[in-house]
Amino acid sequence: MKIENPNPLQWHFSQRAQKLQGSAIREILKVTMRPEVISFAGGLPSPATFPVEHMKAAFDKVLSQQGKIALQYGPTDGYGPLREWVANSLSVNGSTISMDQVLMVSGSQQGLDLLGKVLIDEGSKVLVETPSYLGALQAFSLYGPDFVSLPTDEGGLIPAEVATLGKDARLLYSLPNFQNPTGRTMSVERRQALVDICAQMHIPLIEDDPYGALSYRSAPLPKMLNMNPDGVIYMGSFSKVLTPGIRLGYVVAPRILIDKMEQAKQATDLHTAQLTQMVVHEAIKDGFLDTHIPTIRKLYSDQCDAMLAALETYFPSSVTWTKPEGGMFIWVTLPAHMDSAKLLEQAIKQHVAFVPGAPFFANTPQSNTLRLSFVTVPPAKIREGVEILGKLINASL
Numbered sequence: 001m002k003i004e005n006p007n008p009l010q011w012h013f014s015q016r017a018q019k020l021q022g023s024a025i026r027e028i029l030k031v032t033m034r035p036e037v038i039s040f041a042g043g044l045p046s047p048a049t050f051p052v053e054h055m056k057a058a059f060d061k062v063l064s065q066q067g068k069i070a071l072q073y074g075p076t077d078g079y080g081p082l083r084e085w086v087a088n089s090l091s092v093n094g095s096t097i098s099m100d101q102v103l104m105v106s107g108s109q110q111g112l113d114l115l116g117k118v119l120i121d122e123g124s125k126v127l128v129e130t131p132s133y134l135g136a137l138q139a140f141s142l143y144g145p146d147f148v149s150l151p152t153d154e155g156g157l158i159p160a161e162v163a164t165l166g167k168d169a170r171l172l173y174s175l176p177n178f179q180n181p182t183g184r185t186m187s188v189e190r191r192q193a194l195v196d197i198c199a200q201m202h203i204p205l206i207e208d209d210p211y212g213a214l215s216y217r218s219a220p221l222p223k224m225l226n227m228n229p230d231g232v233i234y235m236g237s238f239s240k241v242l243t244p245g246i247r248l249g250y251v252v253a254p255r256i257l258i259d260k261m262e263q264a265k266q267a268t269d270l271h272t273a274q275l276t277q278m279v280v281h282e283a284i285k286d287g288f289l290d291t292h293i294p295t296i297r298k299l300y301s302d303q304c305d306a307m308l309a310a311l312e313t314y315f316p317s318s319v320t321w322t323k324p325e326g327g328m329f330i331w332v333t334l335p336a337h338m339d340s341a342k343l344l345e346q347a348i349k350q351h352v353a354f355v356p357g358a359p360f361f362a363n364t365p366q367s368n369t370l371r372l373s374f375v376t377v378p379p380a381k382i383r384e385g386v387e388i389l390g391k392l393i394n395a396s397l
């Protein structure tokens with residue numbers, strides 16, 4: 001048998017490059033792109049929500065009225081009017097955010113990488129939720145942190161645990177709204193307690209919030225940013241409320257950190273595309289999101305209800321799952337002896353896919369967990385897919 005040489009050029013990669021691993025989810029997505037597959041695996045927003053015509057009109061207007069500016073290089077911290085829009089939209093609950101505190105980034109994923117670059121050294125203690133967003137674990141991992149997994153329960157992260165586990169931590173990465181992957185939400189009391197304890201211990205508190213606006217049932221809960229703008233690093237994104245293809249997000253933080261991130265960003269890509277920033281500003285400046293976001297919420301909330309009802313009907317009582325109040329994900333816990341990676345192998349043969357839970361754990365993986373996304377699958381297909389999964393689980397009990 002011919003053995004492939006994995007490095008035929010014999011080039012020497014950096015130690016950092018040797019640590020790089022492909023995301024488990026991207027590998028699964030390749031399989032699930034086939035049209036016959038009912039995929040609960042993707043973290044992608046529903047294309048049905050993309051405002052194509054509205055964006056087309058905004059592109060047209062920017063290019064015809066300000067084309068020479070839009071096609072030029074721009075400032076590293078971002079397009080001023082859009083930074084101002086972000087600052088104004090976050091100046092609520094008695095706190096004022098200034099545009100100086102806002103850095104526009106090429107997707108909030110870039111913000112995570114820049115934060116890793118300026119806050120994490122090899123061996124630095126980094127606090128994360130159990131489980132946490134895989135893309136953040138991936139971004140931070142490049143800088144060689146020592147991850148500490150903070151205990152969580154149905155209400156998300158448990159702030160009291162930070163006092164014992166958090167000493168000398170470089171940062172705490174939290175997802176208070178409709179967490180990826182669990183769909184859980186942290187209560188106002190926990191948010192306040194977390195803000196207080198991080199301030200006391202001088203730990204920068206990252207609030208990653210791409211799903212906050214997608215609250216189905218009630219008004220969104222207060223942001224930790226507004227509880228303590230001097231202690232919180234807030235990350236927002238246009239991916240889930242407008243479109244992910246424009247790659248536009250923002251980081252809001254005290255200026256001393258924004259300065260460092262801006263320098264790191266200069267080295268990375270000079271700045272985020274001026275054209276897309278101007279187009280997004282044009283698209284949203286007159287209140288478009290106020291009418292657009294409710295349409296996304298309605299679609300996702302109906303599909304979430306369809307999935308919750310199907311889980312109730314088809315899954316055995318030994319399986320538990322979260323009941324999200326917003327966002328895109330449901331987190332399922334199978335009986336302890338079951339391995340969701342094995343379940344996935346069987347499910348794919350029957351054209352159903354999901355993401356096994358293990359990659360979302362920074363330390364000890366719980367391999368009996370899995371993540372289901374309900375946003376890109378219509379209700380009838382949701383029922384069909386969940387029924388297939390339910391049968392496979394029942395057969396393995």
Ligand code: PMP
Binds near residue numbers: 110175239248
């Ligand atoms: N944070 C979380 C929790 C996410 O789920 C995602 C996207 N899946 C991101 C950040 C990155 O989003 P983007 O780069 O598209 O803004």
